[in-house]
Amino acid sequence: MKRKLKKFTEFSQTILPHEANYLQSVVQFTDGEKLQIINLLISNALSKLEFKDFDTKINKRKYSYIKDWVEKKLASIDVDATIDWLISLKKKILTDAISSTEELEFLQYIIHYKTVEYNFQSLYDLAKEYKSYLLVRMRYKDHEVIADFLTHYESTYQNAIDIHEKLYAATTEITNQYTLNNNDTKHLESWLFEVFNNQALDGKNRYQAFVLLAFMYTNYNENNKLKALFDKIDVYFSKGEMYSRRLLSNYYASRVLLHSKQNEFDEAEYYGYLSIRQNNNDTLMYVNNLAAILLRNNKAKQAFNLLDKYKDLYRDVHNYHQKIGFCSYLIRVYSELDKMDLAEATAKTFLKKYKNEVLQHRWHHFFTSYINILISREKYDDILKLSSKFKLIEREKEHQKKNNYVPNISWSISLSRYMEGKINSDKLLEEIKQPLELIEPTLNQKQLMFKVIDKLSNNLPEAFLKLKSHI
Structure with missing residues (x-):
């Protein structure tokens, strides 16, 4: 009997929390059974814990009616x-x-x-x-x-166009700050917040202001302001404003990054799964973000299942930034599942096929995963060959300028030099301390560094334990 509700159950599981909040605000049914169906659909969509089955005794035509009603209501505000x-x-x-x-x-x-x-x-x-x-x-x-x-609406339109142009100029400033780290953008904050909160403006301008504020707060590591901004747009989404599944997916993916930075990994995982409910052009990026969180939560098997589900998308995509990210996480997942041969073979094959793309887009992300495998397998000479061939030490020096820098590759190369007899223990300790001189690591960076140190300590405990006390 339950099989009759399979389609409706699957449909109900696609409903996002903000969609459920909006639906709750517009429900006007007087029929008790229809109310029972829609209330349980909403409750299930909002619950993080359990999914309750629908009543199979209710006429299935009422389930069809509710499904049509939900789709029409959401389409009307999409x-x-x-x-x-x-x-x-x-x-x-x-x-x-x-x-x-x-x-x-x-x-x-x-x-x-x-x-x-x-x-x-x-x-x-x-x-x-x-x-x-x-x-x-x-x-x-x-x-x-x-x-x-x-x-x-002439004056409203002209105002919208003027704001659109100013937002474009603001976008240039804020993205330049991220890529070049060459300017201060704080002077834009109050104006952007005013645009975002102005409900007399068109939603497209308001949403763009939200995106830029989120970008700015990320640039400045102002996580409390970022969370307050997200809580604010939460309310708008729940009212059905600025709604589409594409925008919600983007928002949920942003939430993943925020909660990750705040070490709230269960929350990050929850939003990560929400972000991939709807397929769009950014789905592979959202999958990569979720894979990273699952690995942080020590859920390698779930990360493997996730990546396996999206392997066709990974194979066909032409966005090399995300393609490289996906492969890097795949290598890490194989490693966590103790499939070392497969991990190393995957890295070798990918690097051979996409060498230029790796160097151009995400060399650090890829080589971190690759070298970690070689460290685990004690293939120090292979690491030094990679370092020499791809000039990894020179690249690392440039990469140190990044805000979120963790010297995984640098330390691995130094360890390999020591293990291959190229340097002594004093020189090793000097080399692994050197990357820390130019940075003041955040709590998140320190946690990542300790994780790296713990891994490298398996190969050489003494030097890396000294480094831990130094941090």
Whole structure:
């Protein structure tokens, strides 16, 4: 009997927590059984602990009704669905292919438009195109409707365009700060917060301001401000504002990074699984983030199952930053599961095929995983050959300037030099202390360093235990 509800159960498990909060705010059923179904669907979506089965005694037509109702409610506020509709209409207007039914739907949308929404700028641009379309065809009554809309919202549109341009300039400043570390962007904070909180503005500008604030707080390591910002947008999402599954996935992935930095790894894992519920262009990045968290939570088997599920996406993707990340985590997972031959073979094969891409995009991430395997297998000469061939010591010196630097590769090379008789124990201790002279490690960095030291101590306890006390 339960098998009859298999499809509905699977559907209910796709509902995201913020979708559930929104649905809860618009439920108006008087039928007791429909209320029972929707309330349990919402409760399950919000629960982190257990999933309760639906009542099989209720007529399955009511489950079909609830499924349709949920899909329609979410579609009605989905900003991505709206932009798809607007783009489709624009193409049909430009190619004289719009039907009378589609025109009527758009005119009704304009007549009943009362609140500036997420895609307002795109809507206004489309209305301008449609105005000309109507005038050429001497449809004066419909033309008047569109002209009134354009006049009424003209100042709002101009303000949106001005803010959009300022946001672009702010994006340049904030991303330059991240990549070049060459400027201060604090002067933008209060204005960005004002844009984000202004509910009279279009949602696209507001969401862009949110993204830039999150980027800025990450640059400055202001985690408390970042969490407060996330808690604020939580409320907007739960009201159905700025909603689409793509945006929610992006938000959940950002939450993963925040909770990870705060050592809240169970929370990070929870949001990591939420971030991959919806497939989009960033899914592989979200999978990589979740794999990292699962490894931090000592869940190598779950990390393996995750990566195995997305291996086709990994194989086909052309984003080398994420491709290299995925392979690096795969190597680490094989290592954790004691599949050393497979780990080393995977690293060798990937490096041979994508040498240039590895060096260009994520050499540190990849070689950290690869060298860790070689350390475990005591293949010190292989490490020194890699170091020489790919100039890893020179690359490490440049990499030390990064805020989150952990000298895993540097220490591994020094250990290998000692084990191969290239340096003595005093020189080894001097070399492994050297990368710490230029940095003041955060708590998170220290924890990662201790993890690296514990691994390297298996090969040479004395020097790395001295290093631990030095940190």
